[in-house]
Amino acid sequence: MSPSIVTRNLGLAHGNGLRAVHGLDLQLEPGERVAVIGPSGAGKTSLLRLLGTALRPTTGRLEVLGANPWQLAAGDLRRLRSRIGTIHQAPPIPPRLRVVTAILAGRLGRWPAAKGLLSLLYPADIAGARAALARLDLADRLFERCDRLSGGQLQRVGIARVLYQQAELILADEPVSALDPMLADAAIAQIAAEAGQRGATVVASLHAVDLALKWFPRVIGLRGGELAFDLPAAQVDAAMLRDLYASEGNVVPTQANDPTLLQVPAELGAGAPVVRLDSCRGRG
Numbered sequence: 001m002s003p004s005i006v007t008r009n010l011g012l013a014h015g016n017g018l019r020a021v022h023g024l025d026l027q028l029e030p031g032e033r034v035a036v037i038g039p040s041g042a043g044k045t046s047l048l049r050l051l052g053t054a055l056r057p058t059t060g061r062l063e064v065l066g067a068n069p070w071q072l073a074a075g076d077l078r079r080l081r082s083r084i085g086t087i088h089q090a091p092p093i094p095p096r097l098r099v100v101t102a103i104l105a106g107r108l109g110r111w112p113a114a115k116g117l118l119s120l121l122y123p124a125d126i127a128g129a130r131a132a133l134a135r136l137d138l139a140d141r142l143f144e145r146c147d148r149l150s151g152g153q154l155q156r157v158g159i160a161r162v163l164y165q166q167a168e169l170i171l172a173d174e175p176v177s178a179l180d181p182m183l184a185d186a187a188i189a190q191i192a193a194e195a196g197q198r199g200a201t202v203v204a205s206l207h208a209v210d211l212a213l214k215w216f217p218r219v220i221g222l223r224g225g226e227l228a229f230d231l232p233a234a235q236v237d238a239a240m241l242r243d244l245y246a247s248e249g250n251v252v253p254t255q256a257n258d259p260t261l262l263q264v265p266a267e268l269g270a271g272a273p274v275v276r277l278d279s280c281r282g283r284g
Helices: 044-051 074-082 099-107 113-121 126-134 151-165 181-198 209-215 238-244
Strands: 005-013 019-028 033-037 059-064 084-087 169-173 201-205 218-223 226-232
Touching: 005 044, 019 044, 019 226, 033 044, 033 209, 044 059, 044 169, 044 201, 074 084, 084 151, 099 126, 099 151, 126 151, 151 169, 151 181, 169 181, 181 201, 181 209, 218 238, 226 238
Parallel strands: 033 201, 033 218, 084 169, 169 201
Antiparallel strands: 005 019, 005 059, 218 226
16 A cells, blocks of 8 residues: 655745745655644644645655645546545634535535535535534534634534545644643544544644644654654653754643643553543533
């Protein structure tokens, strides 16, 4: 089976000459869960946008799901993108859209155009959308308008949309930044469960280092757009983290700014237990 992602000397420079990503050599296998951490401006979002084909590299080589995106014809590139699910920090969902329609949009790239257009008026898979929302404890919001949801609820809708999409590659950019610690933990658990059940590859940029260490067996540290380390979570120690966040006063960010959360569970290699969201009522 081909790797999900291969990069060789991958780089991205902006028009002003600023290097957002530089010289990255990575290989991710199907089913891997990888967290990307680092201080603000480290290049985490830029890396995810490169992997998701939203940005074209300025240097190096990139293969995603067995293909070089920038050597594909337009139709093949669209099909490749339909196999990638992106969870945004602020989901790009039209405010007047109903939640059910926002969820079903996850499969628009795989449906015939006529089915997608018809689904805007008559939702094509209400049961499927409800099941995806139920995993995030939002089934009761199925027919709500998105502009009536809180920021945290919108983030969970964005996660549910990618779960419904059944993407082969999930790219999550600060997916739980608007959630309280219990909800954030439970939401990441659902993403991890999706990877485990279907063999999807997950790459997540996370602010909270404790979430990265708990749920992701492999952790990549970025600093200044370059690779600081790429290690199993159990090998990431306090000295490495302090050095990674030296530009932020050696303060390692965690949920609720609680440094006692920085520990790697012994069962990480097999996947930590899934937390039920209906026991985590609170912010979001």
